[in-house]
Amino acid sequence: MSITSEQSTGPGSTRATTTALANTSGHGSPAADKIFSGISLVAGVLILVVLAAVAIFLVAMASDTFAADPTELTGGKGFASYIWPLVVGTLIAATIALLLATPVGIGVALFISHYAPAKFAKPVGYVIDLLAAIPSVIFGAWGASVLAPHVVPFYNWLGKYFGFLPIFEGPASQTGKTILTAGIVLAIMILPIITAMCREIFLQTPKLQEEAALGLGATRWEMIRMTVFPFARAGIISSVMLALGRALGETMAVTLVLAGGPFNPSLIQSGNQTVASEIALNFPEAYGIRMSELIAAGLVLFVITLLVNVLARFIVSRYNTGVE
């Protein structure tokens, strides 16, 4: 029997209350209480077990690679020489994404929290959340078929005038499927993460401090620099770290956008590859030692993103600003 008294509390609910009291014996024994708390405890522990299992199974399946003869692995020079260009490629793509997304993300967050008219701010927040809802494979398809052709003239221009820099060395790729394009797509994908988190923190800046700054004659920008940014510093850093974790692990956008290859310092030529994309491209056809090798690559990615995420959480807890 269900308790009905909760719905009918208030005057005249005496009868319902008595019913509930009379039925107490029917509402479970101490044993049922123990079972329920036991089940919820098991569910909680299960999460820890799953996380441990992720690490254990990746290590177990990858161990063949570390034990194998270096000549058996792709490239024939051992795992380290196989993985480093991939890790470097991943870091390049993630760095480009962060450099582009951080200023824009903070700008959009400021727009929502301090610039946009109040009734306009909420819909704008929804719109930016929509960006987060679009599946990554669609971003990848968009990046490959729409963005890549459009950036080619820009890459040609970069190659022509900034070609003396190793990162913009020409001739630029004429398909636009380069690591820079992949980085731009990643930037679009991590932008909502930075914006959503920064927006929450910016909104929590103590109103008194903001008003005090304005009252002393500060312009809006001076007010933001003096009150909002110092308050939100830890939050901004951790939002950027979380976005970095996402950018490192993002697969589809890179797989579809990038015409991968060996390590290439020029960002506007094809080449480079990321760990996640390498796995997605090769795992479906992999077997035996190749499969183990790709799982080992996944393990490396897991460890890197784990470190980034733990660091981000640590920063948040260290400078606890009341924001989770």
Added chain:
Amino acid sequence: MSVVATRPSRLTSGQTPKWLVPVIALVAVILGAAIAALIGFSVGLWAIFAFLLFVIAGPIVIGMIEGSRKGKDAFARFLVYGSFLLALIPLVSVLYVVIAKGVPGLSGNLLLTSMNGVTGVHDNAAAKGTEPILGGIYHAIIGTLETTILATLISVPVGLLTAIYLVEYGRGGILSRAITFFVDVMTGIPSIVAGLFAASFFAWAFKDPSMRMGFVAAVALSVLMIPTVVRNAEEMLRIVPNELREASYALGVRKWRTITKVVIPTAISGIASGVTLAIARVIGETAPILVTAGFATAINWNAFSGWMATLPTYIYYQIMTPTSPTAAAVSETRAWAAALVLIVIVMLLNLIARVVAKIFAPKTGR
């Protein structure tokens, strides 16, 4: 008094007149077009130059009239508005492209047939226009629904019970702090690593290194979904007022009955909306499906045996390995139509989540 209002007062002297900023914007647009034309005209270049000119010239002019502090303020303001407009471009572009390229491929045939038996011959004929475009996404929709539903069936009980443990039982203990921390860590697991985990787990459990089926994909998706469900349910359970629990205890109701009959019904709208958002997140995942469910062109209703296609992997394979390499456009048409269907599903789920949260908002009484 009225005299003060009609002649230029000290209050407005030294301020930028209202018409100045639009005029600067207009000049920037015209000059931007001119500079863009010098290099080789395109709308993108025009927009970039016009924006740069405006952002630089505007604050300088304002700074000269009102002082450098106001100039800097205007500079920051223009940049903030600019970054918002910049963020809108990809969103609008993605939605526009998906609709523009997806609608032509959309048909009853696409929704109700699989790719079984569709070969390059058919696509070549379709490219020449002698045959309609055959093949569709029916099998992928089935795969998407089955893997997502299975993942939801695994994640929701585990996630909800964990949240109950954290809020109702664990209250600040070492274990509950550890769970909270590792749930946060789990949020950051790259989706492809979750897929690799599920693939290696089932490879080990079935002693078959290429064990692939819909259920493996569901397990991989659960790894991604559980932390989202836990975080959301935890938040929702925490906002249930303690008075409700205490009132129930005072009536002699046991704790587990209080939780199942009082706390959860109060928070159910928030939990349901959070679960819907979590589903919307995993339904678009591609990478974990790629390594766990394989890929199929035929209808497979059984998630526990055989390879399965889902909408995201369908889109991926249609683009990467077109059915007919010489008529890739036909495959792309199908891919964009599938993308449109996927985006509509995701947007609908988001909308449902918002509506559920709004209509059945928890009645906290304050």
